[in-house]
Structures are given as C-alpha cells and as structure tokens.
Amino acid sequence: AQSVSQHNHHVILSEAASLELGCNYSYGGTVNLFWYVQYPGQHLQLLLKYFSGDPLVKGIKGFEAEFIKSKFSFNLRKPSVQWSDTAEYFCAVSPTSGTYKYIFGTGTRLKVLA
C-alpha cells in the first residue's frame, strides 16, 4: 500500500538552529514529492516540490529538500530556523501513473523558541 512516513511528530528548536525533517514514502513506481506547511490558524501552502531533475530542490523561505531515490526519502532542511517557522509540516506524494491519489504524511509539528 502507498504510504508516507514522517518520523518526527514534534520538534522543538531554538532560533538559528538547523532543521531536518524526515520523510519516507512507500510506493512501487515513480512519484512526485511535495512539502506543505500549515501556519497556526491558516490553511496549507506549498513549500517546495520535486518532479524530476536535480534531486536538491529549493523552496520558499529558505527551505530545501533532497530526494534520495534509493532511500525513498525526501527530507526537508533549513540551515537556520526562525520563530516564524513555527508550524506543522506535511510531506506528500503523488504517483505519476496508475492513480491520481495524493498521499500525505502524518505531519511534524515544529516549535521554534525565540
């Protein structure tokens, strides 16, 4: 079955700390990969996406993610977090063929301490 795992459910960091959130997926075919962010009281918005090409993708607000095909992973990183990055982060995959489902992970709640 298709699934997306986010291993860190809650992360607490101090401002300026580096961030890495894990995302692994389970699917037998090719997928497109996404990270979304949900700020408190707001709806989800796209941080970045990977379809093909350079496995290191850069998104908004200084976030980046690396697709490692052999590990079925798409980890999100930011070198230096800010208080305003406090939010919930969701990894998602969309298979490129066979189905038009869109599968989200369970989310990681990040709290950045000022």
Added chain:
Amino acid sequence: EAQVTQNPRYLITVTGKKLTVTCSQNMNHEYMSWYRQDPGLGLRQIYYSMNVEVTDKGDVPEGYKVSRKEKRNFPLILESPSPNQTSLYFCASSQTSGIVNEQFFGPGTRLTVL
C-alpha cells in the same frame, strides 16, 4: 484573487442529520479533492475528482459522497453524519497535465457531530 472557498467554516450538527459542505475554486482547475485532518493522522484523502463527472475514492471514503457537476464546484455530502466524522475538512484543487500538481487549499471546515 485565485482561491478555494469552503462553506460553512464551522458547523455543529447532530448524528444522522444530512449536511453538505460546499467547495468552489476560481482557477479553472481540473483536479479537486477533499481531505480530513485529524490529530496524529495528518491529512487523509476522502474523494477526488479528475474532472466534471469523474470522481474516485481516496483512502477514507466511507460515510461520504461527492459530486462534480461543474468544474468549479465539488461539494462534500454526509448523508448520515456520525460522531467519528468530527474533524477538520479541507478542499483542494490542482492543475493536472497527466499528473497531479501542487494543490491549493481552502480555509477548512471544522465539523462537530454530536
């Protein structure tokens, strides 16, 4: 302004009383989808639609119905709501070019079933 709108934003109802949550998008997107968000479970796809009159089940379709009679609208129908359908519901839409691209989310509908 490009957006996805949902109504109502908040709803408290009782078991068994049929309800409809509306969703509308003004971006001419082919793909529309409904999700429910529950603590610890992330977003789970209920139903999706690739285009007018084309709908398919997501991962948690039981107890829900949808219809897509017009491209811009994708209502979610709960024929006989039960307390386990208490959740935060999001509608989303996306362009497709053979694949499902970035999704644009509505503001959410918080449903409580007593």
